[in-house]
Amino acid sequence: xxxxxxxxxxxxxACTSATAPLAAAQTDVRVYPSASETAITEGETIxxxxxxxxxxxxxxxxxxxxxxxDIRQVIVTSQVGGHDRVTFVHADGNRDNVHFHNxxxxxxxxxxxxxxxxxxxxxxxxxxxxxPGTTRVHSRxxxxxxxxxxxxxxxxxxxxxxxxxxxxxLSNLRTYFAHWVAAQGSDRSPTPSGM
Numbered sequence: 001x002x003x004x005x006x007x008x009x010x011x012x013x014a015c016t017s018a019t020a021p022l023a024a025a026q027t028d029v030r031v032y033p034s035a036s037e038t039a040i041t042e043g044e045t046i047x048x049x050x051x052x053x054x055x056x057x058x059x060x061x062x063x064x065x066x067x068x069x070d071i072r073q074v075i076v077t078s079q080v081g082g083h084d085r086v087t088f089v090h091a092d093g094n095r096d097n098v099h100f101h102n103x104x105x106x107x108x109x110x111x112x113x114x115x116x117x118x119x120x121x122x123x124x125x126x127x128x129x130x131x132p133g134t135t136r137v138h139s140r141x142x143x144x145x146x147x148x149x150x151x152x153x154x155x156x157x158x159x160x161x162x163x164x165x166x167x168x169x170l171s172n173l174r175t176y177f178a179h180w181v182a183a184q185g186s187d188r189s190p191t192p193s194g195m
Contacts, residue, residue: 029170031163038155039144041162044137045170047177051126051135054177055107058124059100061086067176068169086111118145137173141166 034040047054057063061074061084073089082102087095100111112121123140130136141162 028174029167031167033159034140040140040142041159041166043139043166043170045174046129047135047137047174048133048181049135049177050133051107051128054135055126058109059102064088068172118143137170139166139170
């Protein structure tokens with residue numbers, strides 16, 4: 001499920017498609033409701049790669065076709081100082097138009113969906129892990145509907161969809177970087193040119 005599907009499901013409560021199997025065990029990814037905002041779901045996982053290398057790989061948008069299996073094509077329409085506009089084309093032909101507001105100094109990737117019927121944004125921060133050569137990924141997904149659409153979807157359904165999205169995306173990142181590290185060899189940390 002992707003942003004456009006999430007938005008459609010939120011607006012029409014039509015969650016009929018099955019999601020792909022999770023790439024990582026559920027214990028490798030922690031997902032929980034935000035303590036401060038009911039429309040936010042948070043998640044965390046650990047990657048076996050350096051935070052700067054992870055951040056550089058994630059903002060290399062064409063890699064998203066490998067990181068997230070449902071994305072088939074990436075169209076970068078503008079890149080200006082971390083304020084990037086990107087279209088993700090999915091397997092079924094649907095497109096997500098997103099606007100990134102990245103902050104390299106804090107390894108923050110932040111983006112919002114610019115074309116949906118719901119308000120959706122994602123924040124992902126890449127912190128140094130407790131062990132050298134690891135990254136702690138912290139993700140926050142805000143998704144909510146307003147107006148008439150809010151009459152057709154429950155808070156429980158919204159929370160369930162956010163949890164599913166966060167878990168799947170963090171699992172996909174774990175899988176991508178596990179392959180990345182394996183391709184680099186077990187004795188050194190990967191660099192963005194590594195895959």
